[in-house]
Amino acid sequence: MLTDKQVNLLKEKFNKSVYLNYDLSKSSWLNTGGLAKVFFKPENIAELSNFLKLLEENTKVLVIGAGSNLLIRDGGINGVVIKLGKNFSHISLLNENTIVAGAAALDKDVSSFALKNKIKNFEFLSCIPGSIGGAIRMNCGCYGEELFSLAISIQAIDKKGNLKVIPKSKIKYFYRGSDLSEDLIFLSVTLKGEKADEKYITKKISDLLQRKSEAQPSKIKTCGSTFKNPTKDPKKQAWQLIKNSDCLQLAFGDAQISPKHCNFLINKKSASSEDLEKLIYAIKEKVFDKTGIKLELELKIIGDPK
Ligand SMILES: Cc1cc2nc3c(=O)[nH]c(=O)nc-3n(C[C@H](O)[C@H](O)[C@H](O)COP(=O)(O)OP(=O)(O)OC[C@H]3O[C@@H](n4cnc5c(N)ncnc54)[C@H](O)[C@@H]3O)c2cc1C
Structure with missing residues (x-):
């Protein structure tokens, strides 16, 4: 956990590269998620290295890229989120x-x-x-x-x-x-x-x-395939298991299954991460009940619930 003293020190030393209480929903393709206590965008390796050396051992540090495979929970991250700057x-x-x-x-x-x-x-x-x-x-x-x-x-x-x-x-x-x-x-x-x-x-x-x-939706809020294909069997791909387990109508608020590719979950408008996570677990349960197969997430879920 980051104390206010540590946060102030990081802001003081890395002023322009540090953003406090940064809205992470801007950093996920699903457009959901809470705040990062400290969001750090290093401009170069030296700055990144100096920053890391200053962190206390128990500080939670998460790295994000383009956010196209991330579900960030609504409670955000009580720690540091690093996104590499343009020089990288x-x-x-x-x-x-x-x-x-x-x-x-x-x-x-x-x-x-x-x-x-x-x-x-x-x-x-x-x-x-x-x-x-x-x-x-x-x-x-x-x-x-x-x-x-x-x-x-x-x-x-x-x-x-x-x-x-x-x-x-x-x-x-x-x-x-x-x-x-x-x-x-x-x-x-x-x-x-x-x-x-x-x-x-x-x-x-x-x-x-x-x-x-032809096969996948575009121009929508999604993070691509939600689940990994459980085997190489072309008849047991994640989307087929989902389709055959009566999941297609499942929805929690604006968290829905894409009609074009049922392994893609979408935020139709204003879903929360909690809605999306509920949908994920509802799909897992239905697929397990129907097929005995435990789907594993490809999507990475990070952060704390609200
Ligand atoms: C429309 C759509 C289609 C997609 N199609 C495919 C596809 O065909 N094949 C496929 O494999 N994926 C696909 N994806 C998923 C996604 O694009 C990939 O998983 C991609 O590699 C994630 O990269 P990212 O930079 O967005 O990572 P993020 O989503 O930001 O992060 C993903 C993981 O990478 C880690 N990470 C990111 N940067 C770093 C770093 N510098 N150092 C250490 N860890 C890091 C994060 O901590 C996290 O664990 C698709 C997604 C969408 C939205």
Whole structure:
């Protein structure tokens, strides 16, 4: 827990980068959630490291990216929320087929950069609305590709302010996750693709975007797939289990199931995080009662209830 004395010290030392009682609903694609006691937007690694070194050991520290996979509870966060500033959104070429991308860079910008440099295998990133930090944490992916199939190494800082470079060989990764410590704040990633013809890459991006827009809702408040697919069985994908378990009419206030893709939950207008969480648990219960399968969340739920 952060005391007022600590809050004042952080504000005094990191004035322009610290926002007090920051409304986190602005930082989630679902547009719900309470306040962060301290919201910190570091401009560079030195500032981030100095800030982390000043925190007391028991301070709650959470990192957010683009907020496209986050349900932030209505009681907010009685601690520090870190969102990397614009200097962390650099994207550069290391050699002809290798890219270094800052954790605040958007996935789609990394995909566009790869296209511009005629490097393939980054196309799927144009379909994912998150940042590279969230992509690493989630091992995000679609259409048979995932972040760790491109990664060579991750650059990170731990919550004591120590910098680390972690080669992929030291990371166990799996569907929508890895064994990378929750204590790490990712700073950047090195990603390797293959040289290819620009026309091939452009066509692939456009095909994938088309597939996405046909299957998934857009321009609404959602956080994408709520639950992980429980198995590789194409007949037991999360959306099929939800559909076959009489869930489609479930709703709590404005928290509803997307009619276009039932693994996407939507905030139709003014749902609270509590409404959305109730919907999540109601779906889990119905699917379990019908199929005996316990759905696991892909969405990350953070913060305290109101
Ligand atoms: C319309 C829509 C479609 C989507 N389609 C897909 C899809 O096809 N495939 C897919 O995999 N996902 C999809 N998603 C989900 C989401 O975009 C991904 O999970 C994405 O990788 C999350 O990135 P983010 O930056 O938004 O992370 P956030 O939602 O901000 O955070 C997600 C997690 O990452 C952690 N995190 C973020 N930045 C850092 C950092 N710098 N260091 C350490 N941890 C960090 C957070 O603490 C949190 O645990 C979709 C979401 C939407 C809204």
